[in-house]
Amino acid sequence: MAVFSRWDGKRVLWVGLGLVIAALIGLALFRYVGTLLFAIFVYYAIRPLYRHLDRVIDHPNVTTTATILFVVIPMVAVAAYAGVVALRELDQFLTASDLEAYRSVFQPYLRLTQEGNIDRLREAFRGGSGGSIADVLRQGVPDVLGRLRSIAGFVFSILARLFLMLTILFYLLRDDEKLRRWFYESIDHDDEIVSFTESVDDDLETVFLSNLVVIAVAAVTAVVTYTGLNYVASGGPVVGTPVLLSLLIGIGTLIPAVGMKIVYVPYGLILLGFALTTPTPLWHPIAFFGLTFVVVDTIPDFFARSYLSARSGVHMGLVLLGYFLGTLAFGWYGLFLGPIVVVLAVHFAHMIFPALVSDLLGE
Structure with a gap:
């Protein structure tokens, strides 16, 4: 084809480098595709509000920060709290009904709403299980530390994804017009692609x-x-x-x-x-x-x-x-x-x- 006849060694080299870079970026994003898609969802959901505020404040950094601090973070917090409350209610409903067998399906999520071993350790101290305090510590502390390590890993994973989502969202809100102009200039404002x-x-x-x-x-x-x-x-x-x-x-x-x-x-x-x-x-x-x-x-x-x-x-x-x-x-x-x-x-x-x-x- 005529297109490939114009491809010399230099163009092939640049295209190959571009494909390698795109593959590396795609591989990195693929591991966090859910976080990326959630950031895109929130971006489109709050973009009209951001643009309205930007016309009033006229400072992209301040507008983006204010939008995230006063809109996005409270919205995520409310959604997370509602999810936890819903899980608790679901756990209570399944336990009180004849559907307790289905609790195993939701167990990975219901476990987050249940009491941990710290409460059990406190009850052991309070109730006096017949052993010494040293025995209780030997039996309970390793288990508690293991659970705390697991919880800490889970919390860190959630916070890392939240930070990544907020970072992607910040730059999407602030620089979307720059990204759009760069893309349209790169394609020479092709009417079909722009439309x-x-x-x-x-x-x-x-x-x-x-x-x-x-x-x-x-x-x-x-x-x-x-x-x-x-x-x-x-x-x-x-x-x-x-x-x-x-x-x-x-x-x-x-x-x-x-x-x-x-x-x-x-x-x-x-x-x-x-x-x-x-x-x-x-x-x-x-x-x-x-x-x-x-x-x-x-x-x-x-x-x-x-x-x-x-x-x-x-x-x-x-x-x-x-x-x-x-x-x-x-x-x-x-x-x-x-x-x-x-x-x-x-x-x-x-x-x-x-x-x-x-x-x-x-x-």
Whole structure:
């Protein structure tokens, strides 16, 4: 081909060096692909807020630092705390029900919420197990130190990934315009490539930001509603696991047509069954269904879903498949990789594939 006829030894050398550098960078990032994808997700989710603040502050370093300190870190902390509370509620639910056999599936995560050997050692001192203090120390301290070493390694791994995520996010927010200009100048502002990348960029922001808003609004509304319902209820709480149920409801909003009903309708029917077969008041399931339908199920639809459907250029059913198949194929980070692949595929099919086919058929 004419392209390769212009490739002399110097160009081949530079291309080979570039491929080696790209391979080394790819290998380094592949080990932390989940962290990278999470940083990309957070970047698109908070980019509109960052750009709004940047217009006011007009200092990229200050704006980026303020965005991370006052938005990202609290958001990650709240999500982590909600996850821990949800794990505790899940552990209690599995233990109290006939599903205790399934605890082994979640054991690596449930172990984080359970009491450690430090509490057991304290109880040994307090309860007087019949041995001397030296015996207790000999038996308990090595085990405790081993657990502490394991916990320290786990905590360090989490902190290292958090630091890496925040570093990637910082430079994405601050230097994305410089990166975009460098790329467009490198390709000599090719109209086809510029149009493709801009369309992908816009839709990724819409998908990630809008779905995050839908999930957050639904989950927070559900937590407030169920906590308030439990507070005013007599004869025990109406919702036994409010945080866990609220998180599941938030995730359920991603499902088209059915939405969060796939979560709260079965739960409400269980409450109704308890009310009909036990002394549980009948108003518990009635109040649960009424508040959930009016408050929890209505607000996200009117507040966020219409915004998502109006702005996104990608069919919501395909986005759902991206979330679902991405998680099945790649694990937890597929939750972020799946939608990226879907957006790339949709715009490639619309903008690039027809031109390629036309060129091939024309030849």
